[in-house]
Amino acid sequence: MPLPKKILLLGSGELGKEFAISAKRLGCQIVACDNYPNAPAHQVADEQEVFNMLSAPELKNIVTKHAPDIIVPEIEAIRTEALIDLESQGIQVVPNANAVNYTMNRDRIRDLVAENLGIRTAIYGYAESEKECLNVANSIKYPLVMKPVMSSSGKGQSLVKSESELKRAWEYAQSGMRGDRERVILEEYIDFKYEITLLTIRQKQGSTLFCSPIVHRQERGDYQESWQPIEMNQDRLREAQEIAKKVTDQLGGVGLFGVELFITDDEVIFSELSPRPHDTGMVTLVSQNLSEFDLHARSILGLPIPEILINKPAASHVVLAEKDGMSPKYIGVEDALSIAGVDVRIFGKTTSRVNRRMAVCLATADSVKEARQKASKAAKLISLEYE
Numbered sequence: 477m478p479l480p481k482k483i484l485l486l487g488s489g490e491l492g493k494e495f496a497i498s499a500k501r502l503g504c505q506i507v508a509c510d511n512y513p514n515a516p517a518h519q520v521a522d523e524q525e526v527f528n529m530l531s532a533p534e535l536k537n538i539v540t541k542h543a544p545d546i547i548v549p550e551i552e553a554i555r556t557e558a559l560i561d562l563e564s565q566g567i568q569v570v571p572n573a574n575a576v577n578y579t580m581n582r583d584r585i586r587d588l589v590a591e592n593l594g595i596r597t598a599i600y601g602y603a604e605s606e607k608e609c610l611n612v613a614n615s616i617k618y619p620l621v622m623k624p625v626m627s628s629s630g631k632g633q634s635l636v637k638s639e640s641e642l643k644r645a646w647e648y649a650q651s652g653m654r655g656d657r658e659r660v661i662l663e664e665y666i667d668f669k670y671e672i673t674l675l676t677i678r679q680k681q682g683s684t685l686f687c688s689p690i691v692h693r694q695e696r697g698d699y700q701e702s703w704q705p706i707e708m709n710q711d712r713l714r715e716a717q718e719i720a721k722k723v724t725d726q727l728g729g730v731g732l733f734g735v736e737l738f739i740t741d742d743e744v745i746f747s748e749l750s751p752r753p754h755d756t757g758m759v760t761l762v763s764q765n766l767s768e769f770d771l772h773a774r775s776i777l778g779l780p781i782p783e784i785l786i787n788k789p790a791a792s793h794v795v796l797a798e799k800d801g802m803s804p805k806y807i808g809v810e811d812a813l814s815i816a817g818v819d820v821r822i823f824g825k826t827t828s829r830v831n832r833r834m835a836v837c838l839a840t841a842d843s844v845k846e847a848r849q850k851a852s853k854a855a856k857l858i859s860l861e862y863e
């Protein structure tokens with residue numbers, strides 16, 4: 477397949493930015509899209525477009541204007557029906573339009589995995605009103621987790637310990653919903669030992685590849701830190717890889733997927749997956765010979781991936797904004813970078829909101845423990861200032 481290719485990137489956040497850099501290193505031309513100007517990936521792309529990606533006509537206009545070879549979605553909020561049409565016209569959609577469609581909402585992918593493939597997930601049910609929540613909750617038992625079917629980064633998600641907390645959780649879920657479906661999933665709370673992201677790569681030619689599992693810690697349903705490698709029981713790892721392969725084979729297409737799994741004392745439980753690089757996978761920017769963004773770029777371009785190696789134990793730690801503001805300035809970056817083995821990625825977001833992810837600190841060390849300490853220390857040294 478001759479290079480370069482023209483890529484239309486739908487969603488221009490920090491993951492899109494790193495993907496754009498990886499693809500540009502392979503000579504690709506990037507048209508980065510988002511619903512606001514000067515988003516992180518816009519800043520490193522050849523061209524930028526600002527429009528509503530939930531509008532099929534607007535999306536089709538942009539595709540006609542740029543005539544891309546490949547469409548790479550970076551976010552969930554995209555009119556997937558338009559992608560299905562565009563794919564049928566011969567444009568490569570990553571990983572494919574079917575996978576994007578299935579993973580856009582929690583209910584579609586969950587039903588596919590649990591019911592069609594018979595893979596263990598948390599026991600779950602759906603509700604579209606407070607009353608339905610009560611019925612479903614009674615069948616699952618407390619504590620349980622409630623989430624909107626359309627949301628990400630923990631938005632609208634809460635732990636419900638008893639019936640008295642259901643009303644508050646339902647209202648909170650409504651406030652965090654994206655799209656027009658007032659629907660929530662209620663799930664058995666899994667008291668896991670740890671949770672992993674298993675980065676799984678489907679190739680045009682060649683077998684499915686796996687990165688070494690990434691462990692992560694979440695707060696408010698949002699990732700705080702991740703690290704790699706981990707010591708994991710080999711049988712458990714094989715089970716995790718089998719689940720990831722089964723699900724990604726069912727979805728099909730080519731590219732990197734982030735498969736999220738809960739690991740308990742005796743089980744591997746499927747949680748959800750992203751058909752694209754995963755936020756917790758930013759650690760691979762320093763841990764591996766090829767980052768998750770390089771792997772995504774190579775696989776969608778049909779380029780070989782002869783080996784995936786871990787260079788050194790590594791960790792990532794997010795830098796979150798403490799308040800809402802415009803054009804933030806970053807203080808303490810010098811202090812963070814003076815720690816040996818630490819690197820910083822400032823995303824370049826034009827505005828901040830409370831708890832919005834603005835940067836990530838990456839660290840390598842001789843052990844994962846030390847890498848986590850360094851990344852966390854570096855993140856604490858960085859703060860945001862506004863004019």
Ligand SMILES: Nc1ncnc2c1ncn2[C@@H]1O[C@H](COP(=O)(O)OP(=O)(O)OP(=O)(O)O)[C@@H](O)[C@H]1O
Nearest residue numbers: 598621627628629630631663664665666694697698
């Ligand atoms: N059933 C559950 N039991 C225990 N913890 C859970 C459960 N569901 C979610 N969590 C916790 O909340 C986190 C976020 O949940 P989930 O991945 O489903 O939502 P999300 O909003 O899509 O997050 P992201 O977009 O950051 O991946 C999980 O990584 C896990 O730590």
Ligand SMILES: [Mg+2]
Nearest residue numbers: 629736747748
């Ligand atoms: Mg998740």
